[in-house]
Amino acid sequence: xxxxxxxxxxxxxxxxxxxxxxxxxxxxxxxxxxxxxxxxxxxxxxxxxxxxxxxxxxxxxxxxxxxxxxxxxxxxxxxxxxxxxxxxxxxxxxxxxxxxxxxxxxxxxxxxxxxxxxxxxxxxxxxxxxxxxxxxxxxxxxxxxxxxxxxxxxxxxxxxxxxxxxxxxxxxxxxxxxxxxxxxxxxxxxxxxxxxxxxxxxxxxxxxxxxxxxxxxxxxxxxxxxxxxxxxxxxxxxxxxxxxxxxxxxxxxxxxxxxxxxxxxxxxxxxxxxxxxxxxxxxxxxxxxxxxxxxxxxxxxxxxxxxxxxxxxxxxxxxxxxxxxxxxxxxxxxxxxxxxxxxxxxxxxxxxxxxxxxxxxxxxxxxxxxxxxxxxxxxxxxxxxxxxxxxxxxxxxxxxxxxxxxxxxxxxxxxxxxxxxxxxxxxxxxxxxxxxxxxxxxxxxxxxxxxxxxxxxxxxxxxxxxxxxxxxx
Amino acid sequence: xxxxxxxxxxxxxxxxxxxxxxxxxxxxxxxxxxxxxxxxxxxxxxxxxxxxxxxxxxxxxxxxxxxxxxxxxxxxxxxxxxxxxxxxxxxxxxxxxxxxxxxxxxxxxxxxxxxxxxxxxxxxxxxxxxxxxxxxxxxxxxxxxxxxxxxxxxxxxxxxxxxxxxxxxxxxxxxxxxxxxxxxxxxxxxxxxxxxxxxxxxxxxxxxxxxxxxxxxxxxxxxxxxxxxxxxxxxxxxxxxxxxxxxxxxxxxxxxxxxxxxxxxxxxxxxxxxxxxxxxxxxxxxxxxxxxxxxxxxxxxxxxxxxxxxxxxxxxxxxxxxxxxxxxxxxxxxxxxxxxxxxxxxxxxxxxxxxxxxxxxxxxxxxxxxxxxxxxxxxxxxxxxxxxxxxxxxxxxxxxxxxxxxxxxxxxxxxxxxxxxxxxxxxxxxxxxxxxxxxxxxxxxxxxxxxxxxxxxxxxxxxxxxxxxxxxx
Ligand SMILES: Cc1ncc(COP(=O)(O)O)c(C=O)c1O
Ligand SMILES: Cc1ncc(COP(=O)(O)O)c(C=O)c1O
Numbered sequence: 001x002x003x004x005x006x007x008x009x010x011x012x013x014x015x016x017x018x019x020x021x022x023x024x025x026x027x028x029x030x031x032x033x034x035x036x037x038x039x040x041x042x043x044x045x046x047x048x049x050x051x052x053x054x055x056x057x058x059x060x061x062x063x064x065x066x067x068x069x070x071x072x073x074x075x076x077x078x079x080x081x082x083x084x085x086x087x088x089x090x091x092x093x094x095x096x097x098x099x100x101x102x103x104x105x106x107x108x109x110x111x112x113x114x115x116x117x118x119x120x121x122x123x124x125x126x127x128x129x130x131x132x133x134x135x136x137x138x139x140x141x142x143x144x145x146x147x148x149x150x151x152x153x154x155x156x157x158x159x160x161x162x163x164x165x166x167x168x169x170x171x172x173x174x175x176x177x178x179x180x181x182x183x184x185x186x187x188x189x190x191x192x193x194x195x196x197x198x199x200x201x202x203x204x205x206x207x208x209x210x211x212x213x214x215x216x217x218x219x220x221x222x223x224x225x226x227x228x229x230x231x232x233x234x235x236x237x238x239x240x241x242x243x244x245x246x247x248x249x250x251x252x253x254x255x256x257x258x259x260x261x262x263x264x265x266x267x268x269x270x271x272x273x274x275x276x277x278x279x280x281x282x283x284x285x286x287x288x289x290x291x292x293x294x295x296x297x298x299x300x301x302x303x304x305x306x307x308x309x310x311x312x313x314x315x316x317x318x319x320x321x322x323x324x325x326x327x328x329x330x331x332x333x334x335x336x337x338x339x340x341x342x343x344x345x346x347x348x349x350x351x352x353x354x355x356x357x358x359x360x361x362x363x364x365x366x367x368x369x370x371x372x373x374x375x376x377x378x379x380x381x382x383x384x385x386x387x388x389x390x391x392x393x394x395x396x397x398x399x400x401x402x403x404x405x406x407x408x409x410x411x412x413x414x415x416x417x418x419x420x421x422x423x424x425x426x427x428x429x430x431x432x433x434x435x436x437x438x439x440x441x442x443x444x445x446x447x448x449x450x451x452x453x454x455x456x457x458x459x460x461x462x463x464x465x466x467x468x469x470x471x472x473x
Numbered sequence: 474x475x476x477x478x479x480x481x482x483x484x485x486x487x488x489x490x491x492x493x494x495x496x497x498x499x500x501x502x503x504x505x506x507x508x509x510x511x512x513x514x515x516x517x518x519x520x521x522x523x524x525x526x527x528x529x530x531x532x533x534x535x536x537x538x539x540x541x542x543x544x545x546x547x548x549x550x551x552x553x554x555x556x557x558x559x560x561x562x563x564x565x566x567x568x569x570x571x572x573x574x575x576x577x578x579x580x581x582x583x584x585x586x587x588x589x590x591x592x593x594x595x596x597x598x599x600x601x602x603x604x605x606x607x608x609x610x611x612x613x614x615x616x617x618x619x620x621x622x623x624x625x626x627x628x629x630x631x632x633x634x635x636x637x638x639x640x641x642x643x644x645x646x647x648x649x650x651x652x653x654x655x656x657x658x659x660x661x662x663x664x665x666x667x668x669x670x671x672x673x674x675x676x677x678x679x680x681x682x683x684x685x686x687x688x689x690x691x692x693x694x695x696x697x698x699x700x701x702x703x704x705x706x707x708x709x710x711x712x713x714x715x716x717x718x719x720x721x722x723x724x725x726x727x728x729x730x731x732x733x734x735x736x737x738x739x740x741x742x743x744x745x746x747x748x749x750x751x752x753x754x755x756x757x758x759x760x761x762x763x764x765x766x767x768x769x770x771x772x773x774x775x776x777x778x779x780x781x782x783x784x785x786x787x788x789x790x791x792x793x794x795x796x797x798x799x800x801x802x803x804x805x806x807x808x809x810x811x812x813x814x815x816x817x818x819x820x821x822x823x824x825x826x827x828x829x830x831x832x833x834x835x836x837x838x839x840x841x842x843x844x845x846x847x848x849x850x851x852x853x854x855x856x857x858x859x860x861x862x863x864x865x866x867x868x869x870x871x872x873x874x875x876x877x878x879x880x881x882x883x884x885x886x887x888x889x890x891x892x893x894x895x896x897x898x899x900x901x902x903x904x905x906x907x908x909x910x911x912x913x914x915x916x917x918x919x920x921x922x923x924x925x926x927x928x929x930x931x932x933x934x935x936x937x938x939x940x941x942x943x944x945x946x
Contacts, residue, residue: 091808098618098811116613128612128820129605132598139601140589140789145571175648175793178815186684191664204815211659211812316613320648320818335564338571339684340813342651342677345793347601348818 003038004045005225015055015066026064049259053224053395073384073393076405081218081437085194088210088434094203107457109444110427116316120364127351139347145338147173148349154356155323163298170325172337173344177282177310180324182208184278184306187332189214193242196235198227200432202252216434223394226258229265236273243276249293250283253403253432253443255396257287263296281309285365287398288373303327314365319348372400379446386462400447410440418464424457476511477518478698488528488539499537522732526697526868546857546866549878554691554910558667561683561907567676580930582917583900589789593837600824612820618811620646621822627829628796636771643798645810646817650755650783653797655681657751657779660805662687666715669708671700673905675725689907696867699731702738709746716749722766723756726876726905726916728869730760736769754782758838760871761846776801787838792821845873852919859935873920883913891937897930
């Protein structure tokens with residue numbers, strides 16, 4: 001592990017164990033540098049990690065202090081997935097999640113839905129509506145295979161914030177991030193190939209690997225700093241891994257933002273072993289801290305990073321508009337996109353282009369970031385109030401998902417079944433592992449503004465957990 | 474070859490060679506039955522084929538007469554593709570076709586665009602526009618993975634006309650027919666498998682096979698009656714073919730409707746060799762004769778036919794809404810659809826459901842059928858007027874594509890390059906063959922109402938052909 005991550009974890013655990021208390025002044029950068037024999041900049045990096053994770057905050061001219069933030073539950077343990085490539089299972093459980101229709105009379109804490117009721121989305125609906133009123137409506141035609149140029153230009157501009165220097169010609173529009181990931185994998189891999197993934201990992205991306213007959217090598221992942229570079233290096237030495245697939249920014253499901261130095265280190269590893277990286281940045285613009293975190297792609301020099309994203313989390317998933325910047329794999333990805341779906345629907349692309357050009361994107365995303373950060377705090381409070389003592393939870397730095405770890409041996413599949421009759425649905429932990437690990441974990445969505453309905457759903461989940469615990473005792 | 478097809482071809486060639494002239498009374502059913510030693514119903518079937526192909530027409534109580542239709546060019550020869558499974562090439566040439574943006578200042582005779590300017594489409598645009606004006610707009614949400622139920626119910630109802638008894642639960646909504654085909658192929662086949670295809674064949678479906686690493690076994694195909702069952706049977710005996718993929722109704726590019734008895738015979742073959750059938754019916758509702766032709770699927774008893782279609786040709790391709798009725802492969806196709814793109818955009822689905830429920834679909838399709846039949850005749854006239862003598866052309870029974878065969882040795886790739894500077898684009902013949910055959914052929918779109926622009930484009934193509942011919946002489 002790099003020095004500063006080590007140091008950040010040490011300080012973090014001291015804070016969490018109450019060695020330093022909320023409001024306490026933390027040791028000075030200089031003092032820590034001497035104490036641990038590391039450079040000043042290493043200490044500063046460590047403090048930045050603590051800051052990102054809401055554990056410490058700087059005060060001008062007086063150093064770092066332990067955040068007086070509300071008490072938070074302990075972090076989930078680092079997962080211990082199977083230490084060899086495995087075939088991906090869990091399709092049945094994923095299907096249970098995605099076969100539910102939207103707006104059914106169920107509080108769907110399990111889905112990856114953003115809040116689409118914000119008034120800042122109104123100009124988008126106006127654009128959609130207006131586009132349908134032309135007689136020679138461009139939304140009715142086959143689009144060219146790359147996607148609407150005006151939109152690609154806007155995406156290239158937005159991605160500047162992530163450190164990427166892209167042009168419209170580097171981008172292919174896709175049917176959501178899902179197709180971006182799928183076309184990327186199919187462009188690089190053949191059946192039987194091994195893909196290294198963060199663990200827990202987004203189930204949709206894993207099912208995509210499964211569908212192409214790939215094996216997943218799950219890499220232990222820290223809930224604050226992301227995929228373990230040490231474990232990844234070992235895996236790369238041991239197995240003929242073809243691609244590393246991960247979500248470094250506002251990870252789904254863990255919510256961390258991988259520190260910049262670790263992103264660079266990961267890229268160096270990929271170069272050394274000559275593997276490609278599929279980087280899922282679908283939540284990148286929803287990081288609570290501004291400016292938004294950089295992508296691994298922004299450090300890429302030889303085109304080995306395939307950056308995948310969409311407007312599903314920032315605007316609305318029903319539009320099904322995503323994109324991929326496939327680097328040196330552009331031609332192959334284009335072919336795979338074509339053979340999967342042909343071209344992409346032009347109308348939502350044109351509407352989104354109008355929306356961004358009209359200056360509506362940034363204010364909307366700013367508003368959602370603030371809302372999500374607030375409802376994260378609310379959701380954590382509710383978990384602490386309604387869930388059994390000892391429950392652990394992630395500390396998301398962006399997006400709208402909370403990862404919850406219950407006591408060992410608890411089975412969230414049973415929980416979900418018990419919740420069925422109670423009008424609440426969660427995402428069970430096992431679908432986030434290729435081999436069905438994390439059965440005592442679950443993911444909950446906190447996108448909607450806190451409301452009685454959501455609070456009551458969380459309370460019902462908590463009570464049902466207690467009930468099941470009582471039954472097994 | 475079955476008896477009636479044999480007979481139909483014999484009579485057809487007599488008409489084409491001037492043995493019977495326009496307006497002539499044709500031999501009676503009884504006389505032909507005696508002359509050829511076949512049953513009355515065989516003769517009747519033969520006459521029905523001639524009728525479908527516009528060569529003969531019945532007069533009540535007085536028998537069949539040679540149509541006084543305009544003179545038509547000779548039919549293209551039956552293709553002679555490579556007689557073994559081949560890897561699919563031609564991606565570069567397909568890319569040349571699909572990278573062109575719509576509405577560019579080029580007359581795109583090459584694309585598969587229907588006419589989307591008909592006033593009968595207005596209610597669809599109204600529906601699209603209205604759906605965007607709700608605050609709690611359902612089009613913004615993730616749809617359930619099968620697609621909008623209301624739309625699936627309407628599709629099941631429409632498909633009754635093709636003889637299919639489907640329910641909403643038998644259908645999966647996809648991103649166009651393209652995704653329906655792609656998910657079907659990926660559900661059944663593994664890399665290296667062999668797929669039998671009609672030849673010439675829709676290039677998109679063939680590129681899909683290529684993308685999954687499949688080999689194509691091209692089967693000679695008659696321009697009036699479709700894929701040769703004799704050649705197909707031979708191929709099935711010789712090679713471990715996994716699937717037969719074809720477009721029996723209003724074939725792209727040849728325009729024929731496969732006679733019903735041949736559809737049944739094909740299904741029997743598939744049963745005997747236990748292979749699946751991927752049936753592309755995307756133009757089925759656009760057959761000029763009413764009622765529309767039956768699908769092979771409508772005869773299917775053991776779920777081996779995967780019926781693929783979309784609203785791209787009947788309504789508008791930019792909506793990207795298609796469907797698949799995968800029979801016994803439903804679960805596998807669902808998984809493949811999910812791993813390709815996740816769910817499908819709900820807004821266009823809801824708009825199409827509104828359109829059909831409102832009773833707007835049937836009148837629209839009726840109008841388009843008539844328009845396309847009329848512009849087919851116009852296009853054939855222009856080809857006869859502006860193209861070199863000896864040019865052959867298909868006689869489409871539905872849809873809006875004409876297949877044109879030029880003299881042997883002519884190269885339509887060269888033609889397309891020469892047309893580049895002249896603002897016209899055609900689809901070169903070689904992309905309709907896995908191995909790049911049909912270089913002396915091309916496909917032209919006649920969807921738009923005949924206009925000076927189209928006529929002038931066809932004239933330019935004709936003149937350029939003459940020019941190139943003069944250069945090589
Ligand atoms: C990490 C991640 N990647 C990709 C996706 C899929 O995004 P889209 O809806 O744009 O296909 C999701 C959605 O749940 C996600 O969480
Ligand atoms: C025979 C055939 N099948 C499928 C398609 C693709 O249809 P869609 O645009 O619905 O994906 C086409 C379009 O050109 C076609 O001609």
